[in-house]
Amino acid sequence: MKRPGPVLTLLAGLLLGLFMLTLNATTGTRTASSYQEKSPGPTPTSTTAAPRTSPSPTPSPSPSKIPDSSYSGRTDDDSSSVAVSVRAGRAIAYFCDGHSKEAWLKGPVKSDGSMRLTGADGAVLNGTLQENKRIRGAVEFDGGHYAFTARKAVKGTALYRATATVRGARIDGGWIVLADGSQVGVVDRDGTPSAAPRIDPETGAVTVDGQRLTAAPVAP
Secondary structure (H helix, E strand, O other), X not given: OXXXXXXXXXXXXXXXXXXXXXXXXXXXXXXXXXXXXXXXXXXXXXXXXXXXXXXXXXXXXXXXXXXXXXEEEEEOOXXXXXXXXXXXXXXXXXXXXXXXXXXXXXXXXXXOOXXXXXXXXXXXXXXXXXXXXXXXXXXXXXXXXXXXEEEEOOOOOEEEEEEEEEOOEEEXXXXXXXXXXXXEEEEEEOOEEEEOOOOOOOOOEEEEOOEEEEOEEXXX
């Protein structure tokens, strides 16, 4: 048996070297590809939007406080008296001529001092508190227009009212009592008005048609 010649041995060695080179190149390529596939991508950066801040509401200014006080005066034609008592932003008023006309009115007082008070039979008082010293206005009642000025009353001025049944008749009386002791009022007997008898401002006691009644101070 003949041994392979040197040329065949050289060719076999070259072929084996080429095979090894090709095998190493293929393995390196696969390894690099695998590494690239497994490598994690860049970590995404999360951006958190800042919460919107709503502006704080501007507080509404509170209305100016109307001081509690009482006001009294006469109509411009000097025919009737008007007294107004203001408490906690509300007012009650009594209008009377001391003989046959009277009206009780009530309602709110606005922050600017204006007021619209209403009563029975369509009675209306429109007025304005000026500098906390006086009320200028007018009473619309029983077809008449009565402009008036009611000035701030000193301590002791008050309104009184009495409601009762005397000898089968309904009695409804009202009084304006001033600090100097003067007073004016009207008593209605079943729809028939007349001048009110005097009352005791200390106790509110009054005698109507022979029966003793107690008139109560009136506040809004």
